[in-house]
Amino acid sequence: MTATREAPAPTVDPLNPKILRWPDIGLTLILDFISEAEEAAMIEAFYARDPLTNTSDQRNGRRRISQHYGYHFDYTTFGASETHFTPVPSYIEAILPRLPVHDCLPDQFTVQYYPPGSGIPPHVDTHSLFAEPLYSLSFGSAVPMQFRPVGPNDARKMRLPKRSLQTAQAQEEEEEEEKAHNSRERTAITTTTTTATTTITTITTATTAPAQKRDSDDDDKGEEQQAAWDLLLPPRSLLLMTGASRYGYTHAIRPRKTDVAADGTTVVPRRDRYSVTMRKVRRGAEVGCACAYPGVCDARIRAEREAAEREEKELAESK
Template sequence: MQQAPIPTIEPSNPNVLRWDDIGLTLIHEFITKGEEAAMIEAFHARDPAKEGKRRISQHFGHHFDYTTFGASETHFTPVPPYITDFLPRLPIQSHLPDQFTVQYYPAGSGIPPHVDTHSMFAEALYSLSFGSAVAMQFRMSGPNDARKMRLPKRSAQNEKNHTESPAATINNNANAPGDDAIPTPDEGQQLRSWELVLPARSLLLMTGPARYGYTHAIRPRKTDVIDGQTVPREGRYSITMRSVRRRDEIGCDCAYPGVCDARIREEMALLAASRGEDDASLQE
């Protein structure tokens, strides 16, 4: 694991940290402690019977569709005020998110490395962390990730059960490592990777390389090292926020074709045409 790159601190607001060459922005104390407490209360009021040691997911706006990795056309839940109230404070106001996945993670749980779907959602990807700090791993995707993206996808139900940020996951084949496994770098290749601590009440914005070319993950463990101190993890909540692409907007021309779902579909279609097959058969 490499040392995290040094951010640029915004002179007018020391809570804003930027890694412009990567496309990351982290805003400390984006919400207040009072807002955080209200969010947690509202979250559990909606699913009181599910409290405990299991992961809980809630969807607002057009629900994420775990079969297409896009947004559902038929399942919609109104966005609650505890989300709409902070939308005017998001850094990019020109394309506000309209699809929200709220998740609770028991202490010690992790998420597998993944790149969120390119074609179905616009560039800006937000993640609001509250309840507990956590270290998130960023790793430049490589040939091994591209290979795994082209393997048959695991069942939609399995994706739903383990994915924090519904996505085109890297470990997406039936024989892949367990949900919390972090793959080693490709043989003979030193992929750039580091961990970034996401404090409680912080907002992470991913654009550019961080959005399209890096995997992000959380290692399953009971503690994190924060400012040189070993800190026990507690229950953590996150809100992943995306802008849905519709009709002619769907697609992607990013610089990372290896992990781009739009390019992979194009490859599969060309391969099917060359073989005189239905391209859907290549994903079975």
């Protein structure tokens, strides 16, 4: 397993020591964003909707479970559905006025439960479909989130003609299985739907046969992986991703049952962790992206593809 560096030192807000910033990449972490009472209410609300009657199975299966609120994503129009809307629970509504970016309030919410051993594969939340600020509110227990600047390998893989569509959960299971088989890994990027309501572009791991020769993928992965670092997300903290951290970094939660503490030796068992991902869905003419990371920008990749198709058609017609 590749050792991961700790997050670079943040800038602490001079007026509020609970606000930590990484201004060069647009990342902010606000500690104690919600109270313990709010946290308890959120956990209760999660189980009220998903009683997990088969809890031991869930735990053994180490499956992430998602609940969706607000506007759903419509794959037929490639935009927000105006008809498919799940009312937003009051415990989420209550925190909206407290969010730091007032002119772009989220309207799509994913509550996720991560039993120990579960995670979310490295991904860049789709650029064109969600507005810039992405929020993740953590509750239940702390977990390290792994950030990694995207590299040429990510861009190359995102342009592979064949993309497999599978759920992030299925990928996680695959990852787990791969680990269990103790095989070597190589990277592959697929476009992934977490559910019918959100899209994330995922950089996932796939297995090569143990006997297979090392290829450039492995080398690329090694290089890119070297730049990865872990940011511990304490319970009740709010993470805000904008700029580079939103458009030009992957983020992931490794599917592990334990983590190594900052001292480098203490093994910390994972506990139940929950999060609320909050995004604003782009609509109509707002769908698109002009970020500084065309390599991993779905809007640019789509435009490239359309241009290539046009060219091909023109060529065929001129024959």
